[in-house]
Amino acid sequence: MLTLLALGGAVAFMVCLLAFTQTYQTSLRKEFSGMGLHLMLVPLGCPYDAAAQILKGRTLDTSLPESALASARRDPAVDVAAPVFAAAIPRPSLGRTDLWIGVDEAAPKIRSWWKLKDGSFPSKPTDVLLGYEAAETELRAVGDTLYSPETKTSFTVCGILEQSGTSDDSQFFIPLKTAQTMFKQPGRITGIAIRLRDPNLIAPASARLQEIPGAQAVTMTEMIGTFLNLAGAAKALMLGVTFVALGVSGLTVFNTLVANTLERTRELGVLRAIGYSRSALFGSVTSEAVIISIAGTLLGLLLAQAAGGLIAGLVRPLMPLASPTTLVPITPQAALQSLALTVCVGLIAALLPAFRAATIHPVEALRTK
């Protein structure tokens, strides 16, 4: 029973880890592919930080000249180039920060998750498109006025977006020119989101766009790679712990089988005396190890199923862009991988006891008490 518990615990840990890694990678790829863009052109500096800040709707200290947009749009590989001008008005005394995002008509093309709940996209300089939560918080409907006290600018709500679960939900989207004027940065943009005609052109396109003065191209693949590298480092550490746990479980299985063969020495001797072959005895002990391994795996899967929610709760706050749904779904693939590994461990642990059982001399065995 203790052997099964040890094996089950190790398997549960491994299954949860494998399932979590698979879910995380899938959700991360889905998140980035859902963004509908292949690369971002950001001001020179730390590219990952800059791209991450823009994706989260935060502002950067530096900006790009608007001429970079024209250059990007001229590139033959570029399908859509959408400029972004992000500006934040912190209001700490009121417990909020207003995020104003200047966009042009290309924004809905690249933000594939945008769906209008009501109204239309901005067409006049005084139009504002509200994210779902921004509209709820400000109690605004289409046609209402929205005022920015700090910049003394009044807008008319032209549309409200459906809830998307992204940072867009809490932002105010206004025409690019209006944003540049409002924040006194004419001709400047914070970044350019780019979708290519063919994703396979990303390397040459990125190299060409990199040539634009003051600009740096960050591909989504690089962004995903950065996140996955972080997750991979954690996974390597956790896999190390899992293998130690499996090793200990293997020793437990070994100990159980050795004790079994010692206790059953006379029985094994009788079997040999009545004609059991060495290979039959070897197979008998290894079969026992396989059965223990399968039973331990099943117990581990049940444990993993029970503990999955708990593990997800602990891990979710620590992982960037973690899936909002189940984090540890126990997939057949993860279960089969665990089963295969556990059976291997069981078989290795059974080798010595099985060899001892197979090589037992019937006469000597029958003499033992």
Added chain:
Amino acid sequence: MKKRSLIPVAILVIAGGLVAKTWLQKSAAPLKLEYSTKNAFASKGVAMIPWRDPAKDIQKIFPGAQIPDTGNPSVVALSRHRLSLIKKLGKLDHNALFVHKITNKGVVLLRRAKGENGAIEVVVFVTQAKKIAGIAIQRHREPNNIAVKLGAPSFLNAFIGLTAEGAFPTFPEKSLQAVSDVIRALLVEYDAGSNP
């Protein structure tokens, strides 16, 4: 011997069946959406509005009173009074009122009013006798001419001493009238909901 060897096989089959059943149920189940307290704060005008500066407001209206746990207000159920409240207020699109209890002083109620230029967050202090003890405007995005009126003592003091049945002042400015309407609605709802 044969019967004994069947037992572990049967156990394995049953356990395997249970695992398979759990998987199938899980994959067929609809996605479970989780709602957090944060959403309750941000999503609706009548939902739980964060009380942004309780220390300052309490010092001003209920000096010396203990500051309550603002993240954990009490809930007053309104469902029993729906009909009477709809008659008095014209509509009621919620069934609960969040109330911050102030020991030995009264309660504090919060709500967003639909101002002309954005939401206006109103804090209403109510005494144990269910009279208004004070009003605070904790957040708005009105232009200066309206902001001055919203913060004017003549506006804020106009509500002091009013009860749910009192005559609430009216204002020509849309934003000021929205605040007045919200204060009345809060007081009427609290009065009804807190009756035994």
